[in-house]
Amino acid sequence: MNRCLELRGAHAWYGRAHVLQGVDLHVAPGEIVALLGRNGAGRSTLARAVMGLVERRGRYLWCGQDIGALRTFEIARRGIGYVPESRDVFPGMTVEQNLVLGQKAARPGRWTRAEVYRLFPPLARRAGVQAQYLSGGEQQMLALGRTLMGDPALMLVDEPAEGLAPQVVAQLAACLAELRRQGMAILLIEQKLDFALDIADRAYVLGHGAVVFAGTPAALRADVPVRREWIEL
Numbered sequence: 001m002n003r004c005l006e007l008r009g010a011h012a013w014y015g016r017a018h019v020l021q022g023v024d025l026h027v028a029p030g031e032i033v034a035l036l037g038r039n040g041a042g043r044s045t046l047a048r049a050v051m052g053l054v055e056r057r058g059r060y061l062w063c064g065q066d067i068g069a070l071r072t073f074e075i076a077r078r079g080i081g082y083v084p085e086s087r088d089v090f091p092g093m094t095v096e097q098n099l100v101l102g103q104k105a106a107r108p109g110r111w112t113r114a115e116v117y118r119l120f121p122p123l124a125r126r127a128g129v130q131a132q133y134l135s136g137g138e139q140q141m142l143a144l145g146r147t148l149m150g151d152p153a154l155m156l157v158d159e160p161a162e163g164l165a166p167q168v169v170a171q172l173a174a175c176l177a178e179l180r181r182q183g184m185a186i187l188l189i190e191q192k193l194d195f196a197l198d199i200a201d202r203a204y205v206l207g208h209g210a211v212v213f214a215g216t217p218a219a220l221r222a223d224v225p226v227r228r229e230w231i232e233l
């Protein structure tokens with residue numbers, strides 16, 4: 001199978017805290033892969049490790065090439081986009097300015113502001129508004145849109161549905177599905193089990209920094225012991 005992201009025996013640390021403890025995981029082109037687990041399981045750390053934001057060891061492969069020694073901007077330039085939990089939009093800048101900042105200086109990519117607005121119509125109506133005045137859902141769309149402007153082939157999206165109303169979560173799910181239809185690979189880090197499993201092609205569950213489940217959404221839904229021990233409260 002063609003694997004765009006592949007982790008083999010991936011480890012990560014914060015100082016002396018050994019968080020990821022030998023993770024095997026892959027994401028293929030055009031696939032939405034859910035990454036689930038309880039608070040503190042290491043899901044955000046995995047995204048940060050892929051982006052080179054924490055100390056890491058093991059194999060971090062992108063299109064078969066080792067990216068484990070590359071710096072964050074180099075990893076982004078090769079086509080991995082990251083939308084952190086905190087969303088990190090620039091609050092004092094308008095929607096339009098935030099999107100322009102997401103564009104890579106070196107080469108204009110396939111994504112334009114017009115295409116981002118087509119994918120997220122609410123943003124088009126707010127183009128001239130400072131990000132700080134957007135709703136949570138609009139800020140999430142802006143964070144996704146800004147990352148798209150960097151022209152990724154894979155997006156690591158950390159808890160996009162957090163704090164959003166069900167109707168907005170549904171809108172978001174439709175947008176992610178549309179991105180997949182266009183060939184985007186997405187690693188979807190989530191707490192909301194139904195949102196993630198409804199759109200994911202495959203799922204992993206992390207527990208204490210290791211993979212405790214890998215399989216289809218249907219298999220995870222049916223696996224009550226795994227859900228009880230590693231996901232549900």
Ligand SMILES: Nc1ncnc2c1ncn2[C@@H]1O[C@H](COP(=O)(O)OP(=O)(O)OP(=O)(O)O)[C@@H](O)[C@H]1O
Nearest residue numbers: 014017019037038039040041042043044045046085
């Ligand atoms: N900057 C940091 N320094 C030290 N330890 C950290 C740091 N960030 C996270 N940790 C620790 O690493 C572990 C994994 O954290 P991580 O943020 O990856 O969890 P998570 O699965 O994303 O869960 P959640 O987002 O619900 O908190 C936790 O024990 C956490 O306390």
Ligand SMILES: [Mg+2]
Nearest residue numbers: 043044045085
């Ligand atoms: Mg997290």
